[in-house]
Amino acid sequence: MATPRAPQSPLPPPSPTSQEQESSPSRPKVALQQPSQKKPSLKSTKLFRQFRAVFRSFPIISPACKIPVLLHNSRLSDVHIHGGTRVTGTLFGHRKGRVSLVIQQSSKCLPILLLELAIPTGKLLQELGSGLVRIALECEKRPEEKIKLRDEPLWNLYCNGRKMGYAVKREANEEDLNVMQILHAVSMGAGVLPSEIVDPADGELTYMRTHFQRVIGSKDSETYYMMNPDSNTGPELSIFFVRI
Numbered sequence: 001m002a003t004p005r006a007p008q009s010p011l012p013p014p015s016p017t018s019q020e021q022e023s024s025p026s027r028p029k030v031a032l033q034q035p036s037q038k039k040p041s042l043k044s045t046k047l048f049r050q051f052r053a054v055f056r057s058f059p060i061i062s063p064a065c066k067i068p069v070l071l072h073n074s075r076l077s078d079v080h081i082h083g084g085t086r087v088t089g090t091l092f093g094h095r096k097g098r099v100s101l102v103i104q105q106s107s108k109c110l111p112i113l114l115l116e117l118a119i120p121t122g123k124l125l126q127e128l129g130s131g132l133v134r135i136a137l138e139c140e141k142r143p144e145e146k147i148k149l150r151d152e153p154l155w156n157l158y159c160n161g162r163k164m165g166y167a168v169k170r171e172a173n174e175e176d177l178n179v180m181q182i183l184h185a186v187s188m189g190a191g192v193l194p195s196e197i198v199d200p201a202d203g204e205l206t207y208m209r210t211h212f213q214r215v216i217g218s219k220d221s222e223t224y225y226m227m228n229p230d231s232n233t234g235p236e237l238s239i240f241f242v243r244i
Helices: 018-022 040-054 121-129 173-180
Strands: 060-062 065-068 085-094 098-104 112-121 133-139 154-159 162-169 191-195 207-216 221-227 236-243
Touching: 060 207, 085 121, 085 173, 085 221, 098 121, 112 121, 112 154, 121 133, 121 154, 121 207
Parallel strands: 133 236
Antiparallel strands: 060 065, 085 098, 085 207, 098 112, 112 162, 133 154, 154 162, 191 207, 207 221, 221 236
16 A cells, blocks of 8 residues: 655745845835924923014015015024924935925934925925025814814925925825935935935935924914024025914
């Protein structure tokens, strides 16, 4: 009588070839920290209120785009704003794509806000080359809905007073977190990430990272002023969030 044969074990899946390994971009492990939930101190709250009184007295550039401006042609980067909270802001996008804005408590934290802007990357680089950029984000008040300003899902977008479409809030995806992890050691700077690090199909990715002073005007307005160490030569960037 024939002895029954033991069932053969399935063959292991083929390992990727060296050519496939070389073609895939090397992505670092995401090790960003959760943002702190620490509330601002009472002293900072008082300073916020004092600045808010001055902030509300600023004139408006135009009825269509409600951006406050400083008097006497002062540069925002020359002004120290007491009570403002320092955060990290990153603008990045593929050269032929659109720009994303990420706000973090620090460069080592997960994003607290990510907006996809309708501004093409090349257009924003052109505006920054002029030395003065004002980005205004406006949305309508909805009294029946109590929602935090940074949780608003859709914004009207203006750049230097011109309507540029919309900005959409979204959750950070794998590529966004990959970029933030690559830049976690960069506190301030600008440059290009090569296609070997990001998705090769989209080409190289341009970024600009800097510190912002976040000033809360009210529950319906916040402003982010770029802290520029080269205040005499570098670009000046301000981002305004207004619910009207």
